[in-house]
Amino acid sequence: MSTSTDSTDVSLDTLVSLCKQRGFVFPASEIYGGFGSTYDYGPLGVELKRNVKDLWWRSTVRERSDVVGLDSAIIQSPRVWEASGHVQNFHDPMVDCLECKGRFRADHLEGPDCPTCGASESFTEAREFNLMFRTQVGPVAEEGSEAYLRPETAQGIFINFENVLTSTRRRLPFGIAQQGKSFRNEITLGNFIFRTREFEQMEMEFFVAPDESDEWYQRWIDLREQWYTDLGVNPENIRRDVHPTEKLSHYSAGTTDLQYKYPWGWDELEGIANRTDFDLTQHSESSGKRLEYFDPQTNEHIVPHVIEPAAGVDRIMLALLCDAYTVTPDEKGNDRTVLAFHPKVAPVTVAVLPLSRKEPVANLAHDVWSKVRPFWTTQYDDTQSIGRRYRRQDEIGTPLCVTVDFDSLEDDSVTIRDRDTQEQVRVRIDELVDVLRDRLGF
Ligand code: ATP
Numbered sequence: 429m430s431t432s433t434d435s436t437d438v439s440l441d442t443l444v445s446l447c448k449q450r451g452f453v454f455p456a457s458e459i460y461g462g463f464g465s466t467y468d469y470g471p472l473g474v475e476l477k478r479n480v481k482d483l484w485w486r487s488t489v490r491e492r493s494d495v496v497g498l499d500s501a502i503i504q505s506p507r508v509w510e511a512s513g514h515v516q517n518f519h520d521p522m523v524d525c526l527e528c529k530g531r532f533r534a535d536h537l538e539g540p541d542c543p544t545c546g547a548s549e550s551f552t553e554a555r556e557f558n559l560m561f562r563t564q565v566g567p568v569a570e571e572g573s574e575a576y577l578r579p580e581t582a583q584g585i586f587i588n589f590e591n592v593l594t595s596t597r598r599r600l601p602f603g604i605a606q607q608g609k610s611f612r613n614e615i616t617l618g619n620f621i622f623r624t625r626e627f628e629q630m631e632m633e634f635f636v637a638p639d640e641s642d643e644w645y646q647r648w649i650d651l652r653e654q655w656y657t658d659l660g661v662n663p664e665n666i667r668r669d670v671h672p673t674e675k676l677s678h679y680s681a682g683t684t685d686l687q688y689k690y691p692w693g694w695d696e697l698e699g700i701a702n703r704t705d706f707d708l709t710q711h712s713e714s715s716g717k718r719l720e721y722f723d724p725q726t727n728e729h730i731v732p733h734v735i736e737p738a739a740g741v742d743r744i745m746l747a748l749l750c751d752a753y754t755v756t757p758d759e760k761g762n763d764r765t766v767l768a769f770h771p772k773v774a775p776v777t778v779a780v781l782p783l784s785r786k787e788p789v790a791n792l793a794h795d796v797w798s799k800v801r802p803f804w805t806t807q808y809d810d811t812q813s814i815g816r817r818y819r820r821q822d823e824i825g826t827p828l829c830v831t832v833d834f835d836s837l838e839d840d841s842v843t844i845r846d847r848d849t850q851e852q853v854r855v856r857i858d859e860l861v862d863v864l865r866d867r868l869g870f
Contacts, residue, residue: 438753440691465617475775484630488605495603500584511714512583521554533616559612577611585633586707603634621742628741635732644735645702649684652737660770661751665689679706688747698739705731767825771868776826777804783833785810793832
């Protein structure tokens with residue numbers, strides 16, 4: 429089935445309210461007045477998120493022969509973050525407004541005026557502010573008990589390089605992938621789930637022979653861009669931002685961001701970096717353990733270089749929501765809001781809608797529902813008029829609805845209704861699963 433590629437420009441406010449109303453994203457701690465820029469994922473959001481993570485895991489790990497998975501701890505020895513450079517370097521320059529006491533990232537200010545109160549040139553000197561969250565480990569707060577919540581998942585991979593290598597007997601090139609929560613005490617927040625203090629990352633460290641690093645860097649940029657377009661994202665809404673040499677991080681020999689055209693403009697979706705041998709060398713020096721690869725062909729020990737595609741689940745979800753949002757006219761010429769998600773992304777794949785809440789239609793509809801439930805994420809909805817139910821399914825992006833009516837009792841058939849074309853076809857119940865699979869493509 430096809431998905432729409434001509435996404436309508438959507439305002440962030442419209443999306444935020446749709447997300448709340450339909451159960452994708454709720455403001456966190458809402459009954460206590462909220463908790464700045466923190467969000468909870470509702471019943472549909474959690475399905476969308478799971479799909480994004482599963483699709484990434486499938487294409488990055490399971491469908492490849494050269495990548496394995498890992499799930500490392502969020503709180504590690506603080507020495508990890510000293511070696512990685514996060515204790516030293518992971519900070520933003522901050523200024524305070526002397527008038528309103530607001531705090532801002534110095535590199536985000538436009539002009540000499542305070543963005544909150546408008547006071548002119550009333551900022552403190554810029555101070556460095558470390559973005560890592562600190563916590564205490566153990567029952568008493570004493571020296572040596574301080575630790576950090578991880579600000580990225582990547583370091584958990586580097587410190588397990590040797591474990592994975594010896595337990596899996598991998599040959600170069602090979603990758604280690606992981607997904608999970610990361611935490612950054614971001615100062616400038618906003619733009620909904622784009623930048624939050626707690627977020628989820630999907631990172632993969634791909635270890636290669638040093639002389640192959642450029643080639644793999646380019647290959648991973650292509651593969652990652654392709655992943656988005658394969659999921660139906662409009663190629664016109666994705667572009668590459670190649671970092672100029674003078675702006676590269678201390679560890680990087682090359683960084684390219686994939687950017688998405690969000691409602692506020694182009695912004696980073698994911699970064700692909702050539703991190704050279706920086707991380708393995710740092711951890712090797714700090715820990716005293718050799719983190720090397722023995723090349724059986726040359727009989728030499730080498731420190732592999734690493735290519736890292738690093739994506740954020742929440743930013744991908746926001747991009748998918750923006751891209752899928754479409755308003756088209758219905759048969760009466762009224763606005764019809766549709767989230768034209770790719771079927772593999774859609775939080776609900778098939779909705780079963782009985783035309784009557786009473787038996788025997790309801791009974792048959794439950795039978796139909798139990799036939800499709802094992803294969804896809806489904807929803808059973810018997811409230812309100814059928815027209816309203818179709819609207820609701822369109823608005824949450826359900827690709828196919830299955831309607832059970834009074835004729836179904838006679839002809840053992842049901843109607844499949846397509847989200848994008850609004851076309852309806854009649855199919856026999858005993859062929860339903862095959863027809864749905866054919867139309868959905870999975
Ligand atoms: P930015 O420049 O936007 O702060 P970054 O370059 O510091 O991001 P990386 O350290 O490269 O980000 O992290 C990899 C990915 O993790 C980013 O591309 C993004 O998708 C995601 N990410 C990073 N910080 C956040 C955040 N505060 N909220 C949500 N996602 C984030």
